[in-house]
Amino acid sequence: MILTLLLNFLVLIVGVVFSWLPKVTALPTINGYDIDAALVTGMGYVQTFFTTFWPLQIMFNGFLVLMAYYIVKMTLRFFLGHRSPGH
Amino acid sequence: MLKNYRLYSLIALLLIGGLALVSPTRAFASTDLGGKPPTTDPNQPTFDAYIFSDDDPAHAATQRFWYTFKASTAQTIADFSCDMSTAGSFPTYTGCTWVSIASQGTIGRMTDTTNIQGHGADKVYPVVRDTDGASVDGYRDCDTSGVCVNHDGSPGTGAYVIGYLYGFQAGYMSGATIPTGPRVCPTPRSCILDMTPENGTTTSNTVYLAAKFHVSPDDVGSVVKMNLSLRNIDQNVLLLGGSGIAPGDIQIYFGLATTTGDFWIGTTTVLGDGNYRLEADMTTCVSAAGICTVGTSWIGGISETKSTQFIVNQETFIGHISQQSFKQLNDIFASTTATSTAALSGSCNPLSGMFSMTNCGAFLFIPDAGALKDVMTSFRDGFLSRMPWGYFTRIYAIMTASTTQALPTMTYEFDPAGPYAGQSIHFDFGDMMTGGAAALAAVQDPVNHRTIRDVLEPIVKLLVALAVVFGIIHDLTGSHSHVGENENRKNR
Numbered sequence: 126m127i128l129t130l131l132l133n134f135l136v137l138i139v140g141v142v143f144s145w146l147p148k149v150t151a152l153p154t155i156n157g158y159d160i161d162a163a164l165v166t167g168m169g170y171v172q173t174f175f176t177t178f179w180p181l182q183i184m185f186n187g188f189l190v191l192m193a194y195y196i197v198k199m200t201l202r203f204f205l206g207h208r209s210p211g212h
Numbered sequence: 213m214l215k216n217y218r219l220y221s222l223i224a225l226l227l228i229g230g231l232a233l234v235s236p237t238r239a240f241a242s243t244d245l246g247g248k249p250p251t252t253d254p255n256q257p258t259f260d261a262y263i264f265s266d267d268d269p270a271h272a273a274t275q276r277f278w279y280t281f282k283a284s285t286a287q288t289i290a291d292f293s294c295d296m297s298t299a300g301s302f303p304t305y306t307g308c309t310w311v312s313i314a315s316q317g318t319i320g321r322m323t324d325t326t327n328i329q330g331h332g333a334d335k336v337y338p339v340v341r342d343t344d345g346a347s348v349d350g351y352r353d354c355d356t357s358g359v360c361v362n363h364d365g366s367p368g369t370g371a372y373v374i375g376y377l378y379g380f381q382a383g384y385m386s387g388a389t390i391p392t393g394p395r396v397c398p399t400p401r402s403c404i405l406d407m408t409p410e411n412g413t414t415t416s417n418t419v420y421l422a423a424k425f426h427v428s429p430d431d432v433g434s435v436v437k438m439n440l441s442l443r444n445i446d447q448n449v450l451l452l453g454g455s456g457i458a459p460g461d462i463q464i465y466f467g468l469a470t471t472t473g474d475f476w477i478g479t480t481t482v483l484g485d486g487n488y489r490l491e492a493d494m495t496t497c498v499s500a501a502g503i504c505t506v507g508t509s510w511i512g513g514i515s516e517t518k519s520t521q522f523i524v525n526q527e528t529f530i531g532h533i534s535q536q537s538f539k540q541l542n543d544i545f546a547s548t549t550a551t552s553t554a555a556l557s558g559s560c561n562p563l564s565g566m567f568s569m570t571n572c573g574a575f576l577f578i579p580d581a582g583a584l585k586d587v588m589t590s591f592r593d594g595f596l597s598r599m600p601w602g603y604f605t606r607i608y609a610i611m612t613a614s615t616t617q618a619l620p621t622m623t624y625e626f627d628p629a630g631p632y633a634g635q636s637i638h639f640d641f642g643d644m645m646t647g648g649a650a651a652l653a654a655v656q657d658p659v660n661h662r663t664i665r666d667v668l669e670p671i672v673k674l675l676v677a678l679a680v681v682f683g684i685i686h687d688l689t690g691s692h693s694h695v696g697e698n699e700n701r702k703n704r
Contacts, residue, residue, distance in 0.1 A: 140594025149602025169617020
């Protein structure tokens with residue numbers, strides 16, 4: 126409970142500090158093209174494709190793990206700068 | 213950054229592909245059915261479907277939700293139920309499949325085992341129970357001016373509302389079974405049976421707030437206090453003084469029940485956006501008549517509290533934290549044998565008979581997986597979803613979604629002036645893929661009868677996992693050159 130409350134407190138502080146930034150709920154629409162809808166639609170087609178060609182689904186999941194790794198790395202670099210691992 | 217060109221290339225490819233497919237100049241790729249009849253299965257009858265929580269003791273089942281259908285060709289009602297999960301009073305249903313639910317103006321509202329909550333409704337119909345013998349049990353249809361008619365055509369008066377129906381256009385369901393057993397309290401004593409909105413749901417600004425109190429025959433003769441209150445728990449109130457209601461509890465109902473039965477207490481009200489908690493409590497007093505009055509101590513009998521947290525339109529960050537913290541405490545209470553805050557704190561009190569170093573240590577220091585998940589959810593909502601890195605989070609969310617989209621069909625019509633005038637070629641990529649999948653599944657090992665996928669999938673998974681792990685290791689160890697090597701190069 127103590128650890129949870131501490132983590133909650135830290136997350137609360139971070140959230141309050143950055144609360145002035147706009148929240149992203151969808152990707153922008155540029156020149157009439159709804160990029161969010163396009164990506165959602167495109168991924169829907171890809172997921173349908175994956176239901177038959179399952180090896181690609183596994184490879185895509187592996188790619189997503191790598192992508193998550195890069196996002197975590199970018200986040201750490203944002204907070205830690207040159208002290209981040211792998212910098 | 214440049215070395216992540218593969219990642220950016222794939223995102224760009226998906227973007228370009230998606231743009232091409234939703235572009236107005238590629239109309240064949242669109243699945244817009246606006247203005248056309250909704251898709252239905254020709255082998256299934258079509259109904260106007262109504263969904264509601266049945267409150268009738270003769271019909272209701274424990275932890276079940278019922279689906280009532282009114283056939284579009286006759287004003288008759290038949291009850292069906294899906295096989296419900298017993299977790300929560302608004303569970304995800306399984307065992308019956310909404311093949312196609314199409315409400316007016318939209319398509320594909322619900323498919324498969326989607327929770328019915330949060331999908332909106334074309335129209336809400338009050339469910340009524342007869343009180344004067346002149347009306348009927350069933351649902352009531354009200355027009356915009358408030359004039360209501362019961363489903364059998366009788367005037368919509370003389371009955372009280374026990375729930376609400378949610379009407380959709382042209383839906384049908386298969387796999388229906390008839391449920392058994394009444395919805396009951398876990399013990400013979402009085403209890404709070406149900407609350408609306410359900411926990412964790414998101415509602416529109418017009419909210420129906422209700423609780424169902426059951427006063428048991430065992431408690432007849434005692435006085436039962438029923439209380440229902442609402443609290444706004446979002447940051448608008450806490451920090452800014454807000455768009456919603458004022459801090460503190462808003463008492464919706466406070467009353468005393470002296471007779472047995474089920475009591476639905478509720479009201480419909482308009483709330484501002486944010487996070488809310490609805491709390492119901494009931495206490496019975498077994499003291500002598502005259503002692504148990506409002507404002508005095510309520511001793512003995514039962515004391516039960518139930519709460520539900522919900523979001524009106526858009527939650528706020530602090531509201532989310534408040535909801536999750538409250539949920540965590542409730543989870544901790546539920547995971548111990550303690551039934552109250554005092555009993556829980558007793559496990560950390562050496563002077564209490566319930567003292568346990570192990571329980572106390574676990575309670576204080578070990579966050580469970582659910583709590584950590586909630587923290588990560590809060591972090592995502594409060595930080596990761598903010599600009600500019602929120603765009604990466606959004607892209608990641610889209611790419612990890614498992615929602616499938618039917619592949620587009622394409623039809624080419626020949627030149628009306630040519631030799632093939634009036635004829636066309638139709639490409640259905642979905643059919644092609646379905647046929648391909650069937651062909652792959654048909655190839656089986658003659659001895660063990662295992663398909664290609666059964667045999668190869670573990671190997672592919674292993675190879676991909678190894679590739680990912682080696683990729684991360686390579687990035688971590690090879691992303692900077694060794695100092696010694698640089699110095700050697702300089703010295704050469």
